[in-house]
Amino acid sequence: MPVRLATLVAAAAIVLSSHVADARTGGAPRVVASISPLHSLVSAVMLGVESPLLLLHGGTSPHTFSLRPSDARALDGADVLFWIGPTLEQPLQRILPNLRVTRSVAMLDAAGMELLPARELGDSDDAHHDHAAPYGGATAFADPHLWLSPGNAIAMSEEIARVLSQVDPANAERYDVNAAQLVQRLMTLDKDLRDKFSDATAPYAVFHDAYQYLEQRYGLHATGTVTTHAERSPGAAHLHALRASLASGRVRCLFSEPQFQPRMVAALSEGLPIRHAILDPLGSDIPPGPDAYFLLMRSIADTLSDCLRDDPQ
Numbered sequence: 195m196p197v198r199l200a201t202l203v204a205a206a207a208i209v210l211s212s213h214v215a216d217a218r219t220g221g222a223p224r225v226v227a228s229i230s231p232l233h234s235l236v237s238a239v240m241l242g243v244e245s246p247l248l249l250l251h252g253g254t255s256p257h258t259f260s261l262r263p264s265d266a267r268a269l270d271g272a273d274v275l276f277w278i279g280p281t282l283e284q285p286l287q288r289i290l291p292n293l294r295v296t297r298s299v300a301m302l303d304a305a306g307m308e309l310l311p312a313r314e315l316g317d318s319d320d321a322h323h324d325h326a327a328p329y330g331g332a333t334a335f336a337d338p339h340l341w342l343s344p345g346n347a348i349a350m351s352e353e354i355a356r357v358l359s360q361v362d363p364a365n366a367e368r369y370d371v372n373a374a375q376l377v378q379r380l381m382t383l384d385k386d387l388r389d390k391f392s393d394a395t396a397p398y399a400v401f402h403d404a405y406q407y408l409e410q411r412y413g414l415h416a417t418g419t420v421t422t423h424a425e426r427s428p429g430a431a432h433l434h435a436l437r438a439s440l441a442s443g444r445v446r447c448l449f450s451e452p453q454f455q456p457r458m459v460a461a462l463s464e465g466l467p468i469r470h471a472i473l474d475p476l477g478s479d480i481p482p483g484p485d486a487y488f489l490l491m492r493s494i495a496d497t498l499s500d501c502l503r504d505d506p507q
Contacts, residue, residue, distance in 0.1 A: 223273035223362045228283050229256050230477050231341040232301065232350070234486035236276050238376045239354045241484055243365045246276075249286075253452050253478040256283045269293045274361055276354060278302060281312070282338035299357050302336055306349035309336040310406050339475060342494075343407035344384040347487065351376045383488055388412060390495045396446040396502045399436065401459060404451075404475045408494070417445060420458055433462065440466055447501040449473040471501045 222244035227233035233248040240246055247268050250256055256278070266289070269275060275295045279302035280287035290298060302309070312335055340346045355373035359366035391412040399418040409416055418436050439445060440462060447469045450459040463470055477490035 222365065223358065224271065225274045225276070225358070226269055226272045226295075228275070228277035228286060229341075230480065230482055231347075231475075231487050231490055232276055232278065233482055234484060234488075234490075235341075235347060235351050235376065236354050237482070238484040238487075239351060239358060239369055239372045241372050243362075243368055247272075248482045249277075250283075251482075253476070256286075256476075259283075259285055261285060261289050266293065269295055271295075273297065274299060274357060276301065276357075278338050278340065281336065297357070297361065299353070301340065301350050301353070302338060304349055304353035306352065307340060307346055308343065308349075309340065310410060311335055312337045313403065313406065337403075337406050339404045340407055341487070342405060342475060342491075343411050344380045344387065344491065345411065346407065348377050348380050351380065379488065383491060384411075387491065387495050390499055394499050394502045397444050398447040398449060398498075398502060399440065399445050400449045400473065401451045405473070414498070420448075420450075420462065433458075437462055440468055447471060447498075449497075449501070451475070452478055469501050471497050473497055 222240075225236060225240065225244070225246040226249055227236045227246050228249045230248060230250070233246060236246045249265055249268060250259055269290075270293050272294075273296045275290075275298045277283050277286060277298070277300055279300035281302070301307070341350070351373050355369040358369045362369075388411075391414060394412075394414060397415045397417045399420070400416055401420045403416070403419045405414070405416060408414060418439050420433075420436065440448065445468060448459060448463050450470065450472050452472060452474050459470065473494060474490075475494070477486055477493065480486045480489045480493070
């Protein structure tokens with residue numbers, strides 16, 4: 195190699211290593227969050243430092259999404275990935291070992307989480323309550339929709355701040371202050387939701403069993419689901435049993451979700467005096483950002499309480 199070319203290559207290597215060192219020590223970390231509710235909490239903790247990237251936009255289902263090239267580029271080289279865990283984002287679990295992600299943080303493993311076991315929601319209150327004890331086993335068997343409890347959101351916020359402070363100690367104080375303010379907002383939200391749901395006692399059915407954490411925290415009464423697994427269509431026997439439950443008159447509302455086809459829900463409730471509304475556990479129509487989690491939870495509370503009240507508006 196000519197002397198001049200060798201000198202230029204060596205100089206470029208020095209400059210490149212200098213930029214890498216700066217990014218790792220002085221610059222904000224490159225952070226990715228998988229779903230919008232989690233991204234919102236990460237955004238709030240990182241406020242004033244940097245904005246994290248959101249992996250799954252809009253109505254993309256975390257259960258069944260296909261990772262696009264742009265998604266892979268967003269993940270590749272990330273300093274931290276915050277996600278719920280393999281029982282929710284199964285496609286992400288498969289691709290993650292092939293990507294250069296420095297640190298992967300699953301919220302299912304975060305300290306302070308109150309986890310519930312995945313359940314098979316039956317057509318009676320007994321089936322609902324029998325499976326509703328806090329989960330103490332391996333997280334592989336936990337219900338992954340844990341963000342629908344503000345109590346878990348508090349634990350997640352504290353874990354996010356702890357991880358970011360380790361990765362980016364220069365901004366640790368900012369993360370801690372932001373997390374403390376976020377926790378105060380979440381505590382206020384929790385109180386407001388408890389008041390909102392105080393008279394929401396009527397039974398209802400949902401498209402898939404995503405709301406157990408909300409139900410347990412606020413005493414709600416889901417009695418059935420359209421599908422028992424988000425990844426596949428329900429069987430004829432299950433749909434027949436659900437239709438019979440809906441026809442009994444006990445169930446006041448049937449909720450669908452924007453991530454799934456509504457035709458099955460329409461067929462199940464056809465001709466029955468049952469109310470219908472749409473619940474979205476991901477907030478697909480809510481702009482991403484620090485306020486998205488609060489807008490999501492209040493939207494779910496409004497939809498549920500309006501449908502379940504005696505005189506729905």
